[in-house]
Amino acid sequence: MKIVFTDADTVTTGDLSFSGFEDHGTVIKYGVTAPDQVIERVRNADVIMCNKTLITADVLEAAENLKYIGILATGCNNVDLAKAKEKGVIVTNVPGYSTDGVVQLVFTFIFELLGNLSKYRASVDAGDWKTSPTFSYFPFPITCASGMTIGIVGCGAIGSRVARAADAFGMNVLICSRTKKPDIPYPFVDMDTLLKESDIVTLHCPLTPQTQGLMNEQTFGKMKKGAILINTSRGPVVDEKALRAALDCGKLMGAGVDVLQKEPMAEDCPLFGAPNCIITPHIAWAASETRARLLDIAEKNLAAFIAGTPVNVVNG
Numbered sequence: 001m002k003i004v005f006t007d008a009d010t011v012t013t014g015d016l017s018f019s020g021f022e023d024h025g026t027v028i029k030y031g032v033t034a035p036d037q038v039i040e041r042v043r044n045a046d047v048i049m050c051n052k053t054l055i056t057a058d059v060l061e062a063a064e065n066l067k068y069i070g071i072l073a074t075g076c077n078n079v080d081l082a083k084a085k086e087k088g089v090i091v092t093n094v095p096g097y098s099t100d101g102v103v104q105l106v107f108t109f110i111f112e113l114l115g116n117l118s119k120y121r122a123s124v125d126a127g128d129w130k131t132s133p134t135f136s137y138f139p140f141p142i143t144c145a146s147g148m149t150i151g152i153v154g155c156g157a158i159g160s161r162v163a164r165a166a167d168a169f170g171m172n173v174l175i176c177s178r179t180k181k182p183d184i185p186y187p188f189v190d191m192d193t194l195l196k197e198s199d200i201v202t203l204h205c206p207l208t209p210q211t212q213g214l215m216n217e218q219t220f221g222k223m224k225k226g227a228i229l230i231n232t233s234r235g236p237v238v239d240e241k242a243l244r245a246a247l248d249c250g251k252l253m254g255a256g257v258d259v260l261q262k263e264p265m266a267e268d269c270p271l272f273g274a275p276n277c278i279i280t281p282h283i284a285w286a287a288s289e290t291r292a293r294l295l296d297i298a299e300k301n302l303a304a305f306i307a308g309t310p311v312n313v314v315n316g
Contacts, residue, residue: 001024001025001046001047003024003047003049003302004042004047005018005028005030006033006038006042006048006053007032007051008029008030010032010051011294011295012291012295015288016291016295018295020296020299021049021299024047024302024303024306033053039058042059042062043062043064044063045065046066046068047066047067047070048066048068049302050069050071050078051072051073051078055079055080056080057080060083060084060089066087067090068305069090069091069092070091070092070301071091071094071314072094072295072298073094074094075093076314079091079315084315085315090305092301093312093314095157096157097290098294099158099161100161100290102204102232103161103165105258105280106202106232106256108256109230109256112278113228113253113254113256113278114143114144115142116141116142123139123140146170147170147171148199149171149173149197149199150163150166150173150174150201152173152175152204153176153202153203154177154206155177155179155181155188155204156204159175159205163186167186173186175194176189176193195219195222197224199224199227199228201227202229203230203231204233205237211234213237214238215231215238217245220242225250226250226252228253228256229255230255230256231255231257232284233259235262235263236261238257240260240269240270240271243277244274244277247275247277248274253276254276255271255274255276257271257279258282259282260282263282264281265279297312
């Protein structure tokens with residue numbers, strides 16, 4: 001069995017082992033694969049393991065031996081799932097592996113924006129505390145999370161964990177989700193209510209035709225003045241020009257963004273240099289423990305497929 005990794009460099013810097021996959025066949029690893037290289041590299045593959053490589057209908061037509069695609073992520077929008085199903089190719093993803101890392105980054109964003117920790121560190125590093133006339137100085141605003149209202153859009157594994165963490169910090173939790181889950185003890189509200197009442201809005205919904213551009217000029221207009229937006233879901237859920245405008249005019253106090261419409265960041269990205277906007281390069285999932293868990297689950301997905309009992313199938 002020929003197993004081709006099209007973009008192995010997206011999951012490892014050389015710190016993780018792929019030996020588990022070698023038990024299932026001949027493994028060929030490419031660090032990255034440009035769009036015009038995909039067909040040639042996977043033409044004879046039985047298995048494609050990919051993270052963000054686009055597996056289009058043309059690719060699927062050319063890969064005549066292909067039986068299985070293992071997506072090294074939770075999101076599946078890089079694979080033509082309908083075409084894969086038509087061709088009899090099983091596609092799986094890796095759900096739940098990054099929950100801890102995403103929740104951690106959500107609150108890193110929140111506490112940095114509320115506490116201005118980077119500004120205080122820069123001030124101390126510049127020697128300001130050495131010359132302070134008082135034992136404590138606080139020129140940069142600090143706001144307590146306790147008592148604030150956080151609105152969570154999407155209530156899957158990550159959204160529900162964010163809700164519990166926010167509750168532990170004394171925050172009021174509101175949730176907007178397609179389905180109301182009976183085991184979640186927080187109010188489920190419509191989107192307009194969530195936007196109107198939340199001091200912080202954090203996005204944990206998948207990218208679908210319904211959620212693309214969900215946060216736009218109109219929805220930002222419904223948010224509280226001085227509110228915060230956090231996006232660790234998918235970049236296209238947010239209209240970046242509208243977010244930039246909301247930050248520039250002070251409608252929003254700040255934003256924490258780990259995902260963009262185009263990744264790597266485009267030269268003309270509207271959010272580059274935006275006031276009080278923290279941008280990280282899609283790293284919520286990048287802790288070594290998280291990436292190791294990703295590969296472990298992906299290998300088990302492949303083993304289950306080979307055994308005839310596929311799991312985590314995303315194309316029916």
